[in-house]
Amino acid sequence: MTPTADAGYRRIRLDLAYDGTDFAGWARQPGLRTVQGVVEEALTTVLRLAGTVRLTVAGRTDAGVHARRQVAHLDVPAAVWQALPGRSGRSPADALTHRLNGLLSRGTRPRGASDVVVLAASVAPKDFDARFAASWRRYTYRVADARAERNPLRRTHVLWHRAALDEQAMNVAAEALCGEHDFLAYCKPREGATTIRTLQHFAWRRSPEEGGVLVAQVRADAFCHAMVRSLVGACLAVGQGQRDVGWPSTVLAARRRDSAVQVAPAHGLTLEEVGYPSAEQLAQRVAAARNMRGPLP
Amino acid sequence: MTPTADAGYRRIRLDLAYDGTDFAGWARQPGLRTVQGVVEEALTTVLRLAGTVRLTVAGRTDAGVHARRQVAHLDVPAAVWQALPGRSGRSPADALTHRLNGLLSRGTRPRGASDVVVLAASVAPKDFDARFAASWRRYTYRVADARAERNPLRRTHVLWHRAALDEQAMNVAAEALCGEHDFLAYCKPREGATTIRTLQHFAWRRSPEEGGVLVAQVRADAFCHAMVRSLVGACLAVGQGQRDVGWPSTVLAARRRDSAVQVAPAHGLTLEEVGYPSAEQLAQRVAAARNMRGPLP
Numbered sequence: 022m023t024p025t026a027d028a029g030y031r032r033i034r035l036d037l038a039y040d041g042t043d044f045a046g047w048a049r050q051p052g053l054r055t056v057q058g059v060v061e062e063a064l065t066t067v068l069r070l071a072g073t074v075r076l077t078v079a080g081r082t083d084a085g086v087h088a089r090r091q092v093a094h095l096d097v098p099a100a101v102w103q104a105l106p107g108r109s110g111r112s113p114a115d116a117l118t119h120r121l122n123g124l125l126s127r128g129t130r131p132r133g134a135s136d137v138v139v140l141a142a143s144v145a146p147k148d149f150d151a152r153f154a155a156s157w158r159r160y161t162y163r164v165a166d167a168r169a170e171r172n173p174l175r176r177t178h179v180l181w182h183r184a185a186l187d188e189q190a191m192n193v194a195a196e197a198l199c200g201e202h203d204f205l206a207y208c209k210p211r212e213g214a215t216t217i218r219t220l221q222h223f224a225w226r227r228s229p230e231e232g233g234v235l236v237a238q239v240r241a242d243a244f245c246h247a248m249v250r251s252l253v254g255a256c257l258a259v260g261q262g263q264r265d266v267g268w269p270s271t272v273l274a275a276r277r278r279d280s281a282v283q284v285a286p287a288h289g290l291t292l293e294e295v296g297y298p299s300a301e302q303l304a305q306r307v308a309a310a311r312n313m314r315g316p317l318p
Numbered sequence: 319m320t321p322t323a324d325a326g327y328r329r330i331r332l333d334l335a336y337d338g339t340d341f342a343g344w345a346r347q348p349g350l351r352t353v354q355g356v357v358e359e360a361l362t363t364v365l366r367l368a369g370t371v372r373l374t375v376a377g378r379t380d381a382g383v384h385a386r387r388q389v390a391h392l393d394v395p396a397a398v399w400q401a402l403p404g405r406s407g408r409s410p411a412d413a414l415t416h417r418l419n420g421l422l423s424r425g426t427r428p429r430g431a432s433d434v435v436v437l438a439a440s441v442a443p444k445d446f447d448a449r450f451a452a453s454w455r456r457y458t459y460r461v462a463d464a465r466a467e468r469n470p471l472r473r474t475h476v477l478w479h480r481a482a483l484d485e486q487a488m489n490v491a492a493e494a495l496c497g498e499h500d501f502l503a504y505c506k507p508r509e510g511a512t513t514i515r516t517l518q519h520f521a522w523r524r525s526p527e528e529g530g531v532l533v534a535q536v537r538a539d540a541f542c543h544a545m546v547r548s549l550v551g552a553c554l555a556v557g558q559g560q561r562d563v564g565w566p567s568t569v570l571a572a573r574r575r576d577s578a579v580q581v582a583p584a585h586g587l588t589l590e591e592v593g594y595p596s597a598e599q600l601a602q603r604v605a606a607a608r609n610m611r612g613p614l615p
Contacts, residue, residue: 038467087471089469130339134468172335177431177471181428181431
């Protein structure tokens, strides 16, 4: 995928939602069912391109992690794009969405529903990049502790926790982690990539609309691998009284992996939303992010 | 099961939640996985009774229908009840809840979660009857139409509908059905049983907290078989403009099954709550309900 769309191509943005339960994560892996694999296969069928379609994504979610609004992009020849509606009377974007969802929901149960949905397709500016143009990612993490309702209908995306958790202590711990820091202690680092991130927001709230389930809102410019689940794991230790509220900050300051930090289970985590700058600021944002976080993996 | 608990027995109330997706409904059936079958089996294991435990339930939900707070009862020998805590220090009710949930969540995915949960166990008055003492049942039905968000994480309990639905028209139609009527047109009748019911509340609302999903609240003293799903089916025909708002009332007044009424799919339906009178009024309520609705099936 070239940094900007070539002449004669449209850069297409896809907004996607998925239940991560039955996927081995976002990233394509041979022999495994992944979100990238399933969506790229549907795109190849609908677009009838000679080569394989390749998606670039905002957040490469791990196995079991869900998304309410993930963002990806791909380049489509302008002629193919224009021909998408056929005689349907739809716009190319609506025709693509409709046909992808038709393919993705084949043979699913309940009938017509599927565990991955294309929420929208749209033509993006040439220099839009789902990954490097993103200015922030927002995740939620849900925990039903001993004080919350256990709703079997929500069990695929809520961690059930035996203990009663002290959300005020968890909130104090979470707030102390916000700001620009080297999050090495909470990351599985990659060779040559920085672990400096700006944690813009991290707060816990007991949600009355969700039967008292504890919901963490976590927003940062970007996250390194396993970062949200490690931050959540540190807060859970505080919430159940195993550690004091200052401990997660002490771990952060030490700037090395601490085996006492448990990575929280994947299924409680959902990528909620990805933020992008205005069209005029896209190129600048892409250059800054590439410079800071290194080349594509 | 005797109408009131015998001397030497405790009448135990169980509050249950379940995801109906992988159950062939509430009622025990040979060779099929049913909620009643799974819970009775767990009760038999925990209580170590010679015979098989039998549950009486407030709402015999169909295959695929969910429950957020279903109610059932059973009789347990007082000595067995008192012995439940063992050395755990728990109350008998907490010990039963804890052990049942332990059994029900064995081998489930995500680990520790399960598709049926005992929310509470409690000692009920001798003349409590989960079925005949209930003064009302409240159900919800959820539809994501073309205007609503399609959230794959909620797909097991929300009907995805292609059309955009007119919720105001659906509301007018629903309100006109409220009151005491013979609901024969909306029931699969059983021999010798009345189809007169009081529909206390039936309203549609687009829920902003659920991404614009249409939620019907449906409350009645009791429902006959397939009644909620038939009422919902009639409203869907109005909402998509196939029928005018007066049609569901015309069907009701005709007092015979109308093949134009589609029974809406099971998976959008959830039993939310069952209401009971105060302890002093239980016996009176049971007598009235038995008299009106006939013997146990």
